[in-house]
Amino acid sequence: MKNIFNGLKGLSRFWQLPAEKQMAVTLDEEQVYFCQLTLPMMPAKEVAEAVRWELALHVPYAEGSFYYDYKILGNSDGMQNILVAVILKKLLAELDEAARAQDLVLTSVSIAGFEEQGFNLVPDAAKRKRxxxxxxxxxxxxxxxxxxxxxxxxxxxxxxxxxxxxxxxxxxxxxxxxxxxxxxxxxxxxxxxxxxxxxxxxxxxxRLLWSKVLPVLGSSTPENCWLTNIKQREASNIVEVYGKAKSMEEVKKLLGNLQASKNFSKVTLAETNANKENNLGYKIILQGREK
Missing domain, CATH: 1.20.5 (Single alpha-helices involved in coiled-coils or other helix-helix interfaces)
Incomplete structure (x- = not known):
């Protein structure tokens, strides 16, 4: 192991990346422990957790003494085949020391013959720091x-x-x-x-408004009684109604109807007179209600 380590120190310049001062190392497969697992199909996050638990049962190293990387080789019948490569932390520390001695950063540890799978045994945490x-x-x-x-x-x-x-x-x-x-x-x-x-x-x-007086007069005048003239005293609340009737009975009916309408405070028969046609002329004074 020490001879291999010394050889790596001498040959590391071939893997050096001058622009970024990085070093990549490729190990023989004898320096890595392989383990093949068969797991059900599941999401990637759950696969990573399952691999971590399964390795504790299959790897002959103490827990916490190794790093690993895994690749899914394929799947069939709802199961997936997973190949896990394991490296001791001690070996990884020696490789890191060799890189530091030459002012380099160890960013990749791959495995000869497994380039297609793309294994990299440098821990993710170390990759982030470098x-x-x-x-x-x-x-x-x-x-x-x-x-x-x-x-x-x-x-x-x-x-x-x-x-x-x-x-x-x-x-x-x-x-x-x-x-x-x-x-x-x-x-x-x-x-x-x-x-x-x-x-x-x-x-x-x-004053009394014509719009209120005329409808009342029209509805209150009985048959055989008619109106001949209507006058309103200037700027007053009094209206004078002139008309004729066949008899005094019709005049009395007109007075009663006007009083019953309750539109006037006072209804007064001012005068009556007879004419040649034996018709009775009359004059009625209407006084509006005070408001």
Missing amino acids: VPMAKLYGFGTVSVVVLGVLLISGGWCYKTVQAGRLQKVQAQIQNLSLWQERYEEQEARSQKIKVFSEALQKLERE
Whole structure:
């Protein structure tokens, strides 16, 4: 084993990657312990866990004293064939020491004759720790560029969002102005209607309205009784009704109907007279109700 190790030290320059100061080693299959497992088909994460548990039953090494890598060779009838390559931590530490002695980083330990399977017995944790400085510099440069792009994009997005919000607020203000204008117009119309209503109520208190007097007279006048003239005293609440009737009975009916309508505070027969046609002329005074 020591001779092989010394030989590796001398030959490692053939596997050196000068640009990144890495070293890759290929071992003979006698230096690696192989184990073949047959497991049911399952997701990759569950396969890794199953291999870890199965190795404890099949590998002749103490738990925690070895590293391993596995490859799936194929599957049939719902089962998958898995080949596991195991290396002692002690041997891996010696290879790592040889690489460090030449200021190199051990990144790959493969197996002769199994290149197709692509085994690499360097632990994943060690691979992550051995990131070349060139990659770190590249990653840092990319990070700075990405950060700059993000800051510029963020500023542009912020301005765009703020512009959108400002435009939305301006639209809302414009809508509010429109509603304010409509509200003021409605208030002006309401005020005009109020003034008109108050004027109408005042007019009703001060005088009788033809719109109320005429329908009452029309419905209250009996048969054989008719109207000849209607006058309203200027700026007063009194209406004078003139007419004729065949007899006094029709005049009395007219007086009773007008009083029963309850539209007037007072209904008075002011005068009567007979004419050549033996018709009875009359004058009735209607006084509106005080409000």
